[in-house]
Amino acid sequence: MSILVVGSVALDSVRTPFGTAKEALGGSATYFSVAASFFADVRVVAVVGEDFPEEHLSFLKSRSIDLEGLVRVPGRTFRWTGEYGFDLNDAKTLETQLNVFAAFQPEIPDAYRESDLVFLANIDPDLQREVLGQVRSPKLVAADTMNYWINGKPEALRETLKSVDILLINDAETRQLADEPNLVRAAQKVLGWGPTSLAIKRGEYGALMVRKGRWFAAPALPLDSVFDPTGAGDCFAGGFIGYLANTMNFEEANIRKAIVMGSVMASFNVEAFSLDRLRRLTYPEIEARYKVFKRLAHFEDL
Amino acid sequence: MSILVVGSVALDSVRTPFGTAKEALGGSATYFSVAASFFADVRVVAVVGEDFPEEHLSFLKSRSIDLEGLVRVPGRTFRWTGEYGFDLNDAKTLETQLNVFAAFQPEIPDAYRESDLVFLANIDPDLQREVLGQVRSPKLVAADTMNYWINGKPEALRETLKSVDILLINDAETRQLADEPNLVRAAQKVLGWGPTSLAIKRGEYGALMVRKGRWFAAPALPLDSVFDPTGAGDCFAGGFIGYLANTMNFEEANIRKAIVMGSVMASFNVEAFSLDRLRRLTYPEIEARYKVFKRLAHFEDL
Numbered sequence: 141m142s143i144l145v146v147g148s149v150a151l152d153s154v155r156t157p158f159g160t161a162k163e164a165l166g167g168s169a170t171y172f173s174v175a176a177s178f179f180a181d182v183r184v185v186a187v188v189g190e191d192f193p194e195e196h197l198s199f200l201k202s203r204s205i206d207l208e209g210l211v212r213v214p215g216r217t218f219r220w221t222g223e224y225g226f227d228l229n230d231a232k233t234l235e236t237q238l239n240v241f242a243a244f245q246p247e248i249p250d251a252y253r254e255s256d257l258v259f260l261a262n263i264d265p266d267l268q269r270e271v272l273g274q275v276r277s278p279k280l281v282a283a284d285t286m287n288y289w290i291n292g293k294p295e296a297l298r299e300t301l302k303s304v305d306i307l308l309i310n311d312a313e314t315r316q317l318a319d320e321p322n323l324v325r326a327a328q329k330v331l332g333w334g335p336t337s338l339a340i341k342r343g344e345y346g347a348l349m350v351r352k353g354r355w356f357a358a359p360a361l362p363l364d365s366v367f368d369p370t371g372a373g374d375c376f377a378g379g380f381i382g383y384l385a386n387t388m389n390f391e392e393a394n395i396r397k398a399i400v401m402g403s404v405m406a407s408f409n410v411e412a413f414s415l416d417r418l419r420r421l422t423y424p425e426i427e428a429r430y431k432v433f434k435r436l437a438h439f440e441d442l
Numbered sequence: 443m444s445i446l447v448v449g450s451v452a453l454d455s456v457r458t459p460f461g462t463a464k465e466a467l468g469g470s471a472t473y474f475s476v477a478a479s480f481f482a483d484v485r486v487v488a489v490v491g492e493d494f495p496e497e498h499l500s501f502l503k504s505r506s507i508d509l510e511g512l513v514r515v516p517g518r519t520f521r522w523t524g525e526y527g528f529d530l531n532d533a534k535t536l537e538t539q540l541n542v543f544a545a546f547q548p549e550i551p552d553a554y555r556e557s558d559l560v561f562l563a564n565i566d567p568d569l570q571r572e573v574l575g576q577v578r579s580p581k582l583v584a585a586d587t588m589n590y591w592i593n594g595k596p597e598a599l600r601e602t603l604k605s606v607d608i609l610l611i612n613d614a615e616t617r618q619l620a621d622e623p624n625l626v627r628a629a630q631k632v633l634g635w636g637p638t639s640l641a642i643k644r645g646e647y648g649a650l651m652v653r654k655g656r657w658f659a660a661p662a663l664p665l666d667s668v669f670d671p672t673g674a675g676d677c678f679a680g681g682f683i684g685y686l687a688n689t690m691n692f693e694e695a696n697i698r699k700a701i702v703m704g705s706v707m708a709s710f711n712v713e714a715f716s717l718d719r720l721r722r723l724t725y726p727e728i729e730a731r732y733k734v735f736k737r738l739a740h741f742e743d744l
Contacts, residue, residue: 157623226623227617227623228623315529321459321528321529321530322666322667322668323646323664324664324665324666325666327664328666342647344625345644345647345648346647346659346661348664350664354737355663355664355738356738356739356740356741357648357661357662357664357738357739358741359648359659359661359739360659361657362625362626362629362650362652362657362659363624363626364624364626364627364630365624366624393741393742396740396741396742397741397742397744399741400741427744430744431743431744434741434743435656436657436658436659437658437659437661437739437741438658438698439658439660439695439698439699439701439702439736439739440695440698440699441733441736442699442729442732442733
């Protein structure tokens with residue numbers, strides 16, 4: 141089945157304690173698409189500038205990602221520069237150049253209107269809604285957001301949430317969005333605004349999902365070499381939504397498997413800079429790591 | 443089977459966003475003993491002052507906790523005053539009065555020398571070793587520690603670790619003890635110093651265990667009402683070591699169940715101030731919550 145994703149395609153410059161990457165392939169739509177491409181057909185709605193390297197487009201095409209909705213316009217590509225400290229938990233943004241992204245008015249190709257699933261990556265909630273309005277009747281809509289929009293455009297975000305089935309968000313953002321320090325009560329409040337499920341990302345602590353009052357806790361894999369956390373959240377989303385698109389089963393048991401698949405894809409992505417680990421990833425490696433997650437979390441009945 | 447615990451018995455004054463407790467029953471040995479008493483015989487080595495209320499002793503006795511090693515000496519009982527902010531993650535210590543604890547020289551009663559398991563709660567590592575030397579041949583030794591000893595007495599702590607089977611520690615302390623920011627590498631380093639297992643406490647994010655290169659991730663239960671996190675780590679230890687004493691099976695599968703039992707006991711304890719939730723806790727409630735943890739963490743094979 142097909143997934144439409146709208147988000148950023150960027151050139152990232154990143155410094156971590158383990159090295160640096162300069163103007164490497166990045167962006168939420170990129171990480172999402174590549175992770176999801178292991179499971180389903182992906183269609184990208186995004187914008188790049190004249191300077192965007194052809195080799196990156198070739199790589200995305202090699203993953204069978206549909207780029208009809210990726211427009212190239214005059215100007216420079218969106219750039220992000222950031223660094224991570226020793227614990228690799230929080231990115232410090234050093235510079236954001238919106239460039240061609242500043243005037244981005246997403247218009248989706250006709251062929252994209254029948255997409256089965258939609259992933260609204262972390263962009264302006266007004267743009268998220270604009271894209272969503274152009275898709276005929278998606279079977280599942282998932283969205284990401286961040287503190288920038290929670291603070292800056294709370295009404296627009298609440299409006300978008302009315303049409304979202306699954307919201308992906310981190311725990312601090314959940315508390316912030318609901319203005320409630322207790323995570324359980326915060327989640328309940330957000331679920332009252334539209335989404336039927338919340339997938340709460342907690343970085344090295346894993347993920348929580350809540351749905352119909354039932355919680356699921358997925359672990360994160362303890363890794364002895366985390367090189368670059370950039371894109372982990374979008375790879376999580378890619379594995380998660382990709383697996384749902386592959387199976388088209390939205391029952392709780394299958395959503396739980398999808399959450400773990402998201403964690404699997406995120407765990408690979410942080411092992412190298414940019415998308416370098418996903419470039420050489422194989423499906424048997426994905427299946428093997430899913431089993432590692434199963435062993436990691438398993439305990440017996442009393 | 444029997445567990446000997448050495449640690450503090452204290453009077454705690456605590457403020458959280460949900461209320462205050464003044465000179466309430468507290469201390470590491472207290473929380474540990476009460477949690478463990480649901481599973482095994484517990485013997486306490488600790489000290490209190492003349493002012494320690496008789497009602498607290500009656501409560502501990504009502505849990506069948508052996509108090510022969512709890513000495514009462516002239517002076518005032520150890521007191522701790524602390525408060526928690528809105529996220530309830532970190533305690534801020536406002537005052538610590540060691541009082542009778544300052545000159546504590548633990549001497550264990552003859553009847554305690556044959557204890558099967560020993561839990562060295564978070565006290566001076568020299569005292570931990572002194573107590574351990576008085577137990578004939580325990581089948582399992584577990585210990586807790588904290589940043590105060592990691593900074594202040596690193597050699598003494600390393601010496602104690604040589605005799606410890608299971609070290610309970612939080613993730614920041616693991617990194618600090620090993621002087622290594624990556625948790626996996628930090629854990630491997632600490633395991634080279636004596637313990638065969640590390641139980642890494644992560645508060646609201648659950649616990650990790652590592653043993654023979656294999657990791658286990660136990661979730662924490664998302665709770666909608668956390669009133670007072672004081673003692674959660676010691677209740678975790680009490681459920682964990684108590685369950686091991688009850689089953690006397692130190693295979694990995696059983697240790698995993700014990701870790702979850704620790705998480706179960708911690709999840710109850712934070713629901714009320716001091717030991718108030720454990721006072722009215724029943725074993726059927728414990729079994730039911732274990733099942734809740736099982737559902738919380740469960741996902742199927744691919």
